[in-house]
Amino acid sequence: MKTKNVILMVLTSILTFSANVINAQDSGAKITVNEVVDVSADKIWKVLKQMDDVDKYSPAIDKVVWTGKHGVGGERVCYGNENSFYVKEKIVKFNDAERSYSYAVIEGAPAKGMVNTFKVVDLGANKSKVVWSTNYISFIENPRYTEDQFRGATEYGFKDFIGKVAIAANK
Numbered sequence: 736m737k738t739k740n741v742i743l744m745v746l747t748s749i750l751t752f753s754a755n756v757i758n759a760q761d762s763g764a765k766i767t768v769n770e771v772v773d774v775s776a777d778k779i780w781k782v783l784k785q786m787d788d789v790d791k792y793s794p795a796i797d798k799v800v801w802t803g804k805h806g807v808g809g810e811r812v813c814y815g816n817e818n819s820f821y822v823k824e825k826i827v828k829f830n831d832a833e834r835s836y837s838y839a840v841i842e843g844a845p846a847k848g849m850v851n852t853f854k855v856v857d858l859g860a861n862k863s864k865v866v867w868s869t870n871y872i873s874f875i876e877n878p879r880y881t882e883d884q885f886r887g888a889t890e891y892g893f894k895d896f897i898g899k900v901a902i903a904a905n906k
Contacts, residue, residue, distance in 0.1 A: 764868035766886050768893040771864050772901040776857035779865060780834040782904045783855060786826065789813055792899040795892065810841075828852070845885055848872030865900075867893045 772779060786809060787801035796813045803809035806829045813822045822843035827850065829836040835854035840846070849871040856864040869889060874882040 764870050766869040766889050766893075768867045768890055768897070769864060770867075770894060770897045770901075771858065771862060772897065772904075773862055774901050774904045775861050776834060776855045776863035778904040779863050779901060780855045782900050783853065783865070784829075784831065784834075784836070786836075787811060792896050792903070793892065794895065824851075844871075845875045845877050845879070846871035846873070847875060865897045867897065 786805050787799055789799050789811070790796040790813070793813075795815055797816055797818075798814045800812045800814070801809065802811070805826075807826050809826045811824050813824065815821065820843060823841045824838045825841055827837050827839050833854065834856075835852065837850055837852040840849040840851065846869075849869065851867065851869050853865060853867040856866065858864055874885065880888070
């Protein structure tokens with residue numbers, strides 16, 4: 736009888752864990768990056784939830800100017816290398832308990848209605864998964880790049896960003 740209870744507890748734990756990981760992914764996203772890192776969820780979230788230091792982890796961003804409170808309603812403008820571009824963003828959702836937040840890109844992206852979301856999922860044993868997704872209504876045609884190039888650059892940028900955050904979180 737004890738063996739059945741232990742097996743049932745283990746199966747329940749595995750199913751609950753799997754459901755949490757699956758639910759963390761955004762299946763309707765235009766771009767989704769899932770990165771498993773060897774850092775606890777609490778440590779990686781402590782770095783990711785800082786909203787005014789994006790320039791520390793993104794090679795494309797030189798400076799961030801933050802206005803408003805940290806959390807929903809706060810805004811930031813991220814300036815590219817040598818002011819070659821800027822992106823204005825507004826925090827639209829923040830949940831410290833769930834280790835996630837979303838921000839709308841108000842200006843500067845070649846996509847209409849763009850919202851980025853990331854979530855940190857605790858995988859236990861000093862591991863976590865960062866799920867970063869981007870949704871947008873439509874791509875804005877422009878002479879600089881195609882939608883495929885935009886998607887590729889965004890995915891690459893997210894992966895690079897997460898890797899640098901993981902290094903900082905491990906210090």
